[in-house]
Amino acid sequence: MSTPITITRHQGLEALELVAPDGARATLLLHGAHLLSWVPAGADEQLYLSPKSAFATGQAVRGGVPVIFPQFAARGPLQRHGFARGKPWQLVSAEAGKDDALAVLRLNDDGATRMVWPHEFEAEISIRIAGRVLEMELACENRGATPMSFTAALHTYLRLTQYISASLQGLSGLAFWDSASDRAATQHEDLLRLDGEMDRIYQDLKHDLTLRDGDRRLRISQQGFSDAVVWNPGQAKGDALADMPEGGWKQMLCVEAAQVLRPIELPPGESWAGMQTLELT
Numbered sequence: 021m022s023t024p025i026t027i028t029r030h031q032g033l034e035a036l037e038l039v040a041p042d043g044a045r046a047t048l049l050l051h052g053a054h055l056l057s058w059v060p061a062g063a064d065e066q067l068y069l070s071p072k073s074a075f076a077t078g079q080a081v082r083g084g085v086p087v088i089f090p091q092f093a094a095r096g097p098l099q100r101h102g103f104a105r106g107k108p109w110q111l112v113s114a115e116a117g118k119d120d121a122l123a124v125l126r127l128n129d130d131g132a133t134r135m136v137w138p139h140e141f142e143a144e145i146s147i148r149i150a151g152r153v154l155e156m157e158l159a160c161e162n163r164g165a166t167p168m169s170f171t172a173a174l175h176t177y178l179r180l181t182q183y184i185s186a187s188l189q190g191l192s193g194l195a196f197w198d199s200a201s202d203r204a205a206t207q208h209e210d211l212l213r214l215d216g217e218m219d220r221i222y223q224d225l226k227h228d229l230t231l232r233d234g235d236r237r238l239r240i241s242q243q244g245f246s247d248a249v250v251w252n253p254g255q256a257k258g259d260a261l262a263d264m265p266e267g268g269w270k271q272m273l274c275v276e277a278a279q280v281l282r283p284i285e286l287p288p289g290e291s292w293a294g295m296q297t298l299e300l301t
């Protein structure tokens with residue numbers, strides 16, 4: 021037995037309010053296929069959403085989970101982080117099942133995307149919540165006649181109670197590109213302690229990550245994506261962001277499942293999928 025979930029409005033934009041039978045909740049905008057909120061069963065909000073974020077067609081939301089496709093950051097000729105986060109996605113299905121709630125949204129190429137990126141594609145986002153678990157999957161099929169290359173990320177903003185005392189475990193031994201200082205390095209510490217600006221692309225993740233924030237433990241795992249981006253703007257850059265309140269940077273950490281350092285190469289007719297799973301343990 022499953023119950024359809026109908027489109028409502030959130031901040032003036034079309035949205036889906038997912039509620040699982042166990043009480044887990046999530047809010048997903050059709051604009052950008054942007055997840056705004058995730059509240060696991062019996063717990064508090066896990067995602068950071070800036071109170072100064074814009075909610076308007078064509079603009080990026082600051083917080084939640086922006087979908088980055090088909091270009092990460094400024095690593096190519098397209099607009100920063102690609103066009104997917106500013107596009108309206110189509111509802112494929114949304115329903116509450118016996119023990120979960122699941123929504124699937126789709127984005128296809130159109131005249132505007134082909135002007136800047138000459139490819140025919142079908143991208144899908146699937147969001148599933150159950151109990152204390154959130155599963156997010158981004159899939160893409162090359163529907164054109166020529167090979168396609170892209171980078172992508174699920175740009176998850178995690179809410180923190182206190183940035184300075186939080187840490188991230190599971191990155192030890194990994195090579196990373198430090199985008200803040202433009203240099204390559206290797207992580208030796210088991211616990212990444214958060215301290216000021218952080219903007220790193222870790223390559224070839226080997227283990228699940230654990231966010232430690234007070235007593236809270238959030239397990240972060242990924243499949244299909246080989247990189248993870250860890251980003252916090254720090255005080256100077258954070259306070260300079262027009263859509264972030266002063267001090268907002270202390271309440272967030274982005275841990276992004278990403279494919280950046282080796283772009284995905286898709287021959288005609290082929291598909292790729294990447295997933296990020298969060299579990300409040």
Ligand SMILES: O=P(O)(O)OC[C@H]1O[C@H](O)[C@H](O)[C@@H](O)[C@@H]1O
Pocket residue numbers: 080093100101199219220249250251274
């Ligand atoms: O401000 P945005 O375009 O949303 O980008 C926010 C951030 O995204 C990623 O995490 C990049 O690694 C950062 O360099 C960037 O600042």
